[in-house]
Structure formats: structure tokens, C-alpha cells
Amino acid sequence: MLDAQTKYRICPICEATCGLTLQTEGRTVGDIRGNPDDVFSHGYICPKGVALRELDADPDRLRTPLIRRGGELVEASWDEAFDEINKRITPIIAEHGRESVAAYLGNPSAHKVSLQLYVPVFLKALASKNLYSASTLDQMPKQVSNALLFGNFLTCAVPDIDRMQLLVVMGANPMASNGSLWTVPDFRGRVKAMQKRGGRLIVIDPKKSQTAKIADRHIAIRPGTDAYLLAAIANVLIEEDLVEIGELESLINGLDEVKAAMAPYVPEAVADVTQIPADTIRGLAREIASTQAAGVYGRMGTSTQEFGTLASWLTDVVNVLAGNLDRPGGMMFPKAPALQANSTGAPGVGRGTRIGRWQSRVRGASEILGELPAVCLAEEIETPGAGQIRALFTIAGNPVLSTPNGERISRAFGTLDFMVSIDIYLNETTRHADVILPGTSPLEESHFDIGFHQFAIRNAARFSPPVFPLDGSRPSEWEVLVRLAGIVSGQDMPAQEYDDQMIRGRIKSLTQKEDSPIFERDEDQIFDALTGVGADRQVDLALRVGPYGDAFGANPEGLTLQKLIDTPNGVDFGPLEPRLPEALRTPSGKIELAPPEILSDLPRLSAGVARKAPDAFLLIGRRDVRTNNSWLHNLPLLAKGPLKCTMQIHPDDADRLGLDDGSMASVQGKTGAVEVVTERTADVMPGVVCIPHGFGHNQQGANLRVASERPGVNSNLLADDSLIDPLSGNAILNGIPVSVSAA
């Protein structure tokens, strides 16, 4: 018991970023609890936070590199693994060019600071346009809308829930997900507080989700039709003279165009397609208009669908028209402590964002924010010709389970000349790799959230040093990425040296920018003042030149990494404050409410309004508090309990098809089929079936012993990889037509 210690840790699993306390003894973790003194999360924790102990101890978690030898993945040293990569990738680049090497980045690369800061270093060195990520399976539509409206894709308005009186949640289930593009620990507690002060929660969802169950009202909507509903709400606000923008009006371009564009969407015109009565829509619009502190928040369900960008844009249109943008109690813009583009450089104006700068080779899909749609990855591997993908790096991603037509992706991976995965498991995707480089346990690296403070309900900063040191011979993930950057750029050098060069380059550029807090300061002095190495050092630099930073002495009370290390409960900077026009980075210095790109997609919306209800069922997904996409199913604490991978179906539909609870249903999509256990529930609306993604853990060559006991099915065998939301390149993961029968 001599070395029993209490450690503080920000949970790296989901966007809520809860502060935890861990009891440790030697290299083992005991009790994990929510840290009651954390300035941001105040003790909140969910079962996944508790399961970090099992993740750290999981015997299936990779700790040694694997190299394919004679068809088998065998353990190897780090040097052997890097040598193998160098030997195999260098001739591919030499012979076929940089575009022949692709990268796919998965979701945890936004949750681990070493990946967030060093994946870009690797990608810059790789210099290939064949970049794919989970963003186009998720939030890209919102990012495109943010970029066009506000000038940067991460300038995202979030509900100021602690001061709100009406929150409308569309296509999100924070009771299970704990929030997304919205960092909101203890959503339930905050809703209770809102209800206690007379506020209301309304949920618009094809399913009576856990969030709908705690709401004051649930409105069922046909999947994929949120843009119609939102346009009709905007229409009512305009037609009934309820538009009340307030001070923001002078900051808006395109208001008249938006008003004109909404004219056709009277509630009666969209009632059929949305399956929401016109009266309900009118009532909702009036309620939003008449509540002082209100906001409409849309997420996954509104994003990963046919009209993802339009729906994402229209939520902001409604928030603007109702006067709820950038207002306390409405939808606000957080100010993060580091690396937030909208608080860097000159305030209130910027270069804006261009999309569609290049096209994918096979189907001609547009580039979006530097990447190509994930649904294009398989065809870019399969299709011969100049620019064909021959080698692939996957970094913290499991596209075989997360991407439409997973079967095809899996087949395509099998044909690559060379594949490297940086991952913590041998799973459905990484089993195809020739070299697997194990990521660290999340407890073996420091933690700092670069992204999630940008979406947080309060302004705050927290940092966690590693709970355990890495064992001597192992590189951390930033070092792995720096080594790989060296290899693909042909200048293999020690990680530390590469890193020194990079950080010096960054300091130099900051000291040359007039609007930087260290303009014309001495570069060596700044370099010498920095704390730590690798990701820590980058965080220190970013914090100190950030909005709360010490500017290397100019603001002595300001933030430094050392200050955060000394303050394990974090530093609170108070409730969100209005940030417009300062946070804008559009060339005009205004909100571009009617971007031509977005308006050009409206004919597609109006063409669909008369569409008849399909004969098919529409498939949607769901999340469970004890899962995280595809990769926590191997932890006994989370895997236990009722079967999670079931097809939920309304009892009336089930009766018609002769499906009993627990019986096997056969579900057929355009690209594939699954057989799945039936779960009858009136929670899903008639005509809709619901299967969670991230399952299908029965594939040969993977090593997930707990997960494979109850493998479930891969719902993405049913999703059609030929479809995208055209403006964002995002996959369609909700509202997928499928046929259902008894198996």
C-alpha cells in the first residue's frame, strides 16, 4: 500500500470531458470516480469513465508492434516495425507518387492530444490529397455550414443550457451520447435545473429516445426530413412577423435571400413529408419565438442524412431569426484556452473557407476542408489508374465497422500493397494491416482537450499529466507520428530533433505576426521558456499565446501549462459571453447567412417535398451509454447487461411481419443484408427500424475476446456507399431504406 495514490484525470472517451479521480497502486488502477472538485464537470461520471480501468488493463489491448510475416501478424520490436514501414512505403511513394498513399483518421484522434497535435505533422509530411476521416461519417455538414456562415468550421454555436428556458434538441440523444459538438457533462442534471426554473426541453426524433423520455415534449419526425421542418419553422417566423433578430441584424449578410428562400415551405407543404401536422409546426415556431432564452440544437441525426448541410444550416437560420444566436440563454460561441482559430489573429474578419478545391478521382466528389468523403475510400483503392491508392495508414479508426458498405471496404483493404494501423486493438480494420503500431493506454499520456473546450457550456481549461509513465522502450503516440513523418518525407531523424525544429518554426512565425501576443519577441527566449516536450510543449506554447495566456511574461497572471499542472481541478473562466463580431473570420466581417453554395442545394430539397412515403422501412441508428462507436465492446463492465445490438421495431410493424421479441429478422439494404435479433418497442415510430452501429465483432483475424462473445451485426452493411450529402460529402447513416422480414 506504500505507493497508493490519488490521480486526477480528464476522461478522454467522449466529448463531455469529465474530471475523474483515480486511485492507483503501482501500475494498477483501483477505484475511479467523478472528481467533485473539477471546476467544469463537478463530479459527473458515466460507466465508460469507470471502465477506463478495464481499458488500461485489457489483455487484448496491443502493447507491442505487430508485423505480418508469412501471412501472420507476429510481435516485433519498434525498430523492426519502423524499418519495415520504411522499406515498404518508400518504394511505393517513389514509384507511384504521394497520392498513392492514403490516410484514414478515426474518432479518437480528436480525443487524444498527441494525436490531435501530431497527426497534422504526419499528414503534412505525407502530402497526399487522399485524406479520409470519420468527420464525413459525422459532423462534416455542420462544419461546412459553420465555415461558410462564420468563416471557420469550428465556430459552432452551442446551447447555453444553464441559462436557457427552451431547448429544442433535434437528432441528438445526449442522455446516451453525453453530447456532441456540445461539451456538456451531466446533461440530465442541467435539464432538471432548467425544468425547475420553468424551462422546457422538446425533442424531435423518429424515436422516443432516452432524451425524449426526460423531455417535456417529443415530436416524432420521419428520418431525413429535418430540413423541411426547420424551413417551415423559419417560414412561420417570417410570415407571422415573429422575426426579431436584435442587435445582430447589422452583422448579417443575406437576410433577404434567406427570407425569400423560405417562402415555399409553409407548414402545410411539409406536413406529409415530415409526418408532423402543420399545427404542431406552427405551435413550435411560435413557442421558439415567444421564449426569451431559447435555442435549437441539431446533431448526428440532422447531420448524417440526405439533407445534412441544409439541416445544419437551417438550425442556425432559425436561431438567428428568433434572435437566439450569440445571446445568453441562447446559442453561444465558447472561447477556448488554446488553438481556437476564431480567437487567433485579427478579430472579426478572416480569409473565410473555400470548399471543393479538388475532386476525388473516381466519382468526382468535392474536397471538403482538406479531405475527401470516407465513402470514396473503397473505390479509390479498387479503381486502377494514376493516383490509385496502394498504401494506407489508419490512425485510431475502424472504417470496416463505421463506414457504409463495410464489406466492400474490408475487401478493398485486403488488396492494398501495404497497410499500417496505429491502434490499440487488433480489430475488424487493423487485421488487414501489415504493420500495427500500438497506441498507448489513455492513462500513459498527458491529456488536454483542444477541440472540446471550443464547444463547452462554460469557458475553462484543464490539463492532466500521465497517470503512469510509459515503459522505457515505448514511444508515445506523438513520437510514433513524428517517426512516421520522417519516414514518409524521406528525412528519418530522431523524434526530438524533428520536434525541436517544428516548434522553433512555430515560434518564429508567431514572432513575425503583428497580431500575435509575442510579436517581435526573442525566439530563443520563448523556446527556452517552454515546459515539457512533444504534445505538452505544444500545449504550453498554445496556452501562453492563447486568449487567457501569460504571453510569456507580458500578462504574468495568465495561463501556462505549469499553472494547469499545479491546478488539477482546472481553471474556470466563467459562463459563455457574446462573441460577435469578434469571433467571425469571414472576409466581409459579417455572418454570411445565405451562402450561394448552400442556396444552390435548395432545389434538391424542394424536389423532395412531394415525394411519397417509401414502401421500405427507414433505418436509423442509436447509441448506448455503455458503448463508444465500435471500440469499447471488449470491456466486461460495458459489455454486460441486456443485448445491445438488436433491431428495434414498432409492435404494429412487427405484428404485420410476424416478428416476436427475440426472433431473428432479416434486414436487406441496397448493398448488403444482416440477420439481427428483434426488439419490439413503441419507442420507434411506425415505418422506422433502429440498429446501432459499431458491432459485427465476429471477423476472422481480429482479437477481441470479450466483444466476440456477443458480436452483433455490422449495421453499415446496410448503408449505401454511393450516396452522400453533396455539399459536405457526408455519408447517409440515418433514414436508409431497407426491407425487413422474418428470417
Ligand SMILES: Nc1nc2c(c(=O)[nH]1)N[C@H]1C(S)=C(S)[C@@H](COP(=O)(O)OP(=O)(O)OC[C@H]3O[C@@H](n4cnc5c(=O)[nH]c(N)nc54)[C@H](O)[C@@H]3O)O[C@H]1N2
Ligand atoms: N451506421 C452508423 N455508422 C456510423 C455512425 C452512426 O451513428 N451510424 N456514427 C459515425 C460516427 S459519429 C463516427 S465518429 C464514426 C467513428 O468511426 P471510426 O473512428 O472509424 O471508428 P471507431 O469505432 O471510433 O474506432 C476507433 C478506433 O480507434 C482505436 N483507438 C481507441 N483509442 C485509441 C488510442 O488512444 N490510440 C489509437 N491509436 N487508437 C485508438 C480503436 O481501437 C478503434 O479501432 O462512426 C460513424 N459510423
Ligand SMILES: Nc1nc2c(c(=O)[nH]1)N[C@H]1C(S)=C(S)[C@@H](COP(=O)(O)OP(=O)(O)OC[C@H]3O[C@@H](n4cnc5c(=O)[nH]c(N)nc54)[C@H](O)[C@@H]3O)O[C@H]1N2
Ligand atoms: N455512449 C456513447 N456516447 C457517444 C458515442 C457512442 O457511441 N456511445 N459516440 C460519440 C460520437 S462519435 C458522436 S458523433 C456523438 C453523437 O451524439 P448524438 O448526436 O447525441 O447522437 P446519437 O446518440 O446517435 O443520437 C442521434 C439521435 O438522432 C435520431 N435520429 C436519427 N435519424 C434522425 C433524423 O433524420 N432526424 C432526427 N431529428 N433525428 C434522427 C436517433 O433516433 C437518435 O436518437 O456521441 C458520442 N458519444
Ligand code: SF4
Ligand atoms: S460522460 Fe464521457 S467523458 Fe464523462 S465519464 Fe463518461 S465517457 Fe468519460
Ligand SMILES: [Mo]
Ligand atoms: Mo462521431
